[in-house]
Amino acid sequence: MAVLSFENVTILQDGIPTLQNISLEMNEGDFAYLIGKTGSGKSTLFRSIYAELPIELGVAKVAGYSLNDIKRNDVPFLRRKLGFVFQDFQLLTDRNVEKNLSFVLEATGHTNPEEIRFRIEQVLAQVGMSNAIHKRVHRLSGGEQQRICIARAILNNPVLLLADEPTGHLDPEVSLEIMQLFKQLNQQGTAILMASHDYNTMRQIPGKFLKCEGGNIFPVDSI
Template identity: 80%
Template sequence: MFMSVLSFEQVSISQDGVNTLEDINLTINEGDFYYLIGKTGSGKSTFFRSIIAEIGLESGTASVAGYSLNTIKRSEVPFLRRKLGFVFQDFQLLTDRNVEKNLSFVLEATGHTNKDEIRFKIEEVLARVGMSSAISKRIHRLSGGEQQRICIARAILNNPVLLLADEPTGHLDPEVSLEIMQLFKELNQSGMAIIMASHDYNTMAKVPGQILKCEGGKIFPVASL
């Protein structure tokens, strides 16, 4: 039986005093794979920011990775975020460091201190994304597709129960985009839930998933693109 990793019930979210999203009813379980589509400004980023407790709820009830978003304390937010992974369109890697230093930075920032354990975790995630040979390479020497694989490795370092991806193929050519999407599907098949904001409909058609649409202040499932 799959466990729920996200539950929103009649949730409304405001940003800068403006009601952005309302009446969200959504459950994401382990192993679910959802695309989140919608025009720029429709509220997709607001939804993601609410999941990581960056924006509070206006009304309704919500829980993510075992934490109530209604009652979560500021001191608990880092622990919630350790259960989540986030992949950005623009990579946000530290270009002055090599791959290992980029990944060790994340582990050290989330409380890991054992050097052997850190090295093992880094080698493990690089193997999962097909980048074992890049551990000592500088970021600027990697292609766009390789950098995105490192971003995915970074996102799964703490074995998240939910992975959020914001336009992860937005800057990649179609062939590389498909490779990256296949990697996400492999992670999903291991039980990791994924919500991916995307406009890359061609790649989405080749790597099917369930679809949520953000439109008119609502988020709702749709049968097809």
């Protein structure tokens, strides 16, 4: 089943076409790298996927929602079906790991404390960070913080995980560990679209390649 489908989509920013005639599809269990130079439109694509930028030309669907006519009230429900992992972590450094994760669950409508705690323990176990539940974020290494970010991203069982340069601030050995974790999640069924310049690590973790160049996005066989 397609979790993302763009057909001849043009994405405008301030009335100017940034990406034009984009056609791509991702299904459950797909793993795709989005490559391209800085400023080529990778972030624009991400912003359109989570309905921050409107789709005015073409047909776009994500996680069962039409992006062409999605209502503002439905945008939060769309985003609950997506996971986000960022290069700069974006964790709440004044809180411990548990409170970082419970904040997300509470913000997305969960109210039962026991269920919240159980789900947090589940995702921390998935990313190998069970022993960090009470630790302050600022006491964790970069790799550990990124694992917490991945745990946060999968709290609501997303059908599509968007990762924007997730290994950009990590050394090669830790980068490979993080990428292997992404692959494990992918093998469990989560579709992953990852923007990255980390070519060495990408070559070790198989996936499809989509290149962002000249205002378009197209598949390439290798990097």
